[in-house]
Amino acid sequence: MTDCRFDVPVIDMSQIYSENRKTIAKQVVVGLENTGFLFIDNVENLDYDGLYKSCKWFFDKPFEFKRTVIRKFWNSENKNIYRGYFPVVEGEPSRKEGFEFSRDVKENDPAVTDDNWFYEKAPWPEEDGTFPFKAFLQATYETLHKTGLELLHLAAIGLGIDEHSFDDIFGDRPCSTFRIMHYPPWTTAPPQSAYTEDGKVLITPSHTDSNFLTLLTRFNYGGLEVQTDSGEWIEVDPRPGSLVMNIGDTFSRMMGGRFKATRHRVIDIHEDRYAVPFFMSPRYDGDIGVNFMTKATGVGEEHQVEHYGPWVLNVMKYQKKYFEYRVLPDIKSLKA
Numbered sequence: 001m002t003d004c005r006f007d008v009p010v011i012d013m014s015q016i017y018s019e020n021r022k023t024i025a026k027q028v029v030v031g032l033e034n035t036g037f038l039f040i041d042n043v044e045n046l047d048y049d050g051l052y053k054s055c056k057w058f059f060d061k062p063f064e065f066k067r068t069v070i071r072k073f074w075n076s077e078n079k080n081i082y083r084g085y086f087p088v089v090e091g092e093p094s095r096k097e098g099f100e101f102s103r104d105v106k107e108n109d110p111a112v113t114d115d116n117w118f119y120e121k122a123p124w125p126e127e128d129g130t131f132p133f134k135a136f137l138q139a140t141y142e143t144l145h146k147t148g149l150e151l152l153h154l155a156a157i158g159l160g161i162d163e164h165s166f167d168d169i170f171g172d173r174p175c176s177t178f179r180i181m182h183y184p185p186w187t188t189a190p191p192q193s194a195y196t197e198d199g200k201v202l203i204t205p206s207h208t209d210s211n212f213l214t215l216l217t218r219f220n221y222g223g224l225e226v227q228t229d230s231g232e233w234i235e236v237d238p239r240p241g242s243l244v245m246n247i248g249d250t251f252s253r254m255m256g257g258r259f260k261a262t263r264h265r266v267i268d269i270h271e272d273r274y275a276v277p278f279f280m281s282p283r284y285d286g287d288i289g290v291n292f293m294t295k296a297t298g299v300g301e302e303h304q305v306e307h308y309g310p311w312v313l314n315v316m317k318y319q320k321k322y323f324e325y326r327v328l329p330d331i332k333s334l335k336a
C-alpha cells in the first residue's frame, strides 16, 4: 500500500504543453527530490495491450524458439553477446527471462567501434504473422524515448536551467535498453538469497537502477516495493494506464544526490508476472560527470567530464555483478 510516507506524485503528460507547464515542471523536480518515483499518466501513443501481447507472444514460445536469439554465452552458435534473449538462471535470486534491444545506430559511425557491444544490434526472432513483434517494439521504443526526453525537459525547467540541458547526454545514439521481462513463479525451493529479512520471497532483489531514468510498464501486477528513507519497504500500488518513472544512479550522482535513485525490489506474486522497463541511458560517450549543475549554470563545485559507457560497465559488471552483465567482456578499445 502506498502511504503518506511514500507519496508518488502523478504527472499528466496530456497537460505538459498547457499553461500549467511550469507547475508540472516543479512537481517533477519535487518528486525526484523526495521519492525518486513518479507515475506518468496519459503517454501519447503508448499501447499497454500491445506491450502485454509482445510479452505473451515471445515468452509463451518454447525455449528452442527463444534460443534462436539467446546470447552467445548460452549458445555459442549465436553472435550476440549483449542484446537478444537471456534465460532464467537457476540459483539466482533474480528470477526472470528477458528480451532486450536498443535503437540501431547508423552504419559507420566512427564513435562506434566493433567491440563496443553497447551498440550491438539485437537479433530479432522469426515472426509468424500473428503479432508484429519487431515493428511494434521498435515504435514503442521511440515513444518512450520521446517521453523520457519530455520529462527531462520538465526536470530542466523545474531546476531553472535551459530546457534542453540534458539532450546532448543522449544525442542520437543513446545506450538505452528496452527490455520485455517475464518472471516465472518459483517451482523449486528458492535459494536462501531470495528471502527477505521479513520472510518474503523475491524475484528481483533490492537495487537501485544504474542507468539515467527508467520508465516501467508493469501492467496491473503487484509485487513492486520501494524503500523509504527510514528503511521500511512499501508496495507501490498498480496504477492502470500509467507508467512508473524512477531515476537511476547515473542521474542521481550527476545531481550530487539531490535527485534520488530509490531502492526497490520485486516480491514473488505466485503467478507469472510480466514487466517492461525502458532503461533510458546516455550515449556511450555522454558526459555524466558529477556537479552537472555547475556545467549547466556556471556556478558551483568543479565539474569534470566522465563518460557513461566505461562508468556504467564498471558499476554493473564489477560492483553490482548482475548475472546478465558479469558475463560480458570489457571493451578494450574504449578504456575510460
Ligand SMILES: O=C(O)CCC(=O)C(=O)O
Pocket: 204, 209, 216, 218, 223, 224, 264, 265, 266, 274, 275, 277
Ligand atoms: O518488475 C518490476 O516491477 C520492476 C523491475 C525493476 O525494478 C528492474 O528491472 O529494474
Ligand SMILES: [Fe+2]
Pocket: 207, 208, 209, 264
Ligand atoms: Fe529497477
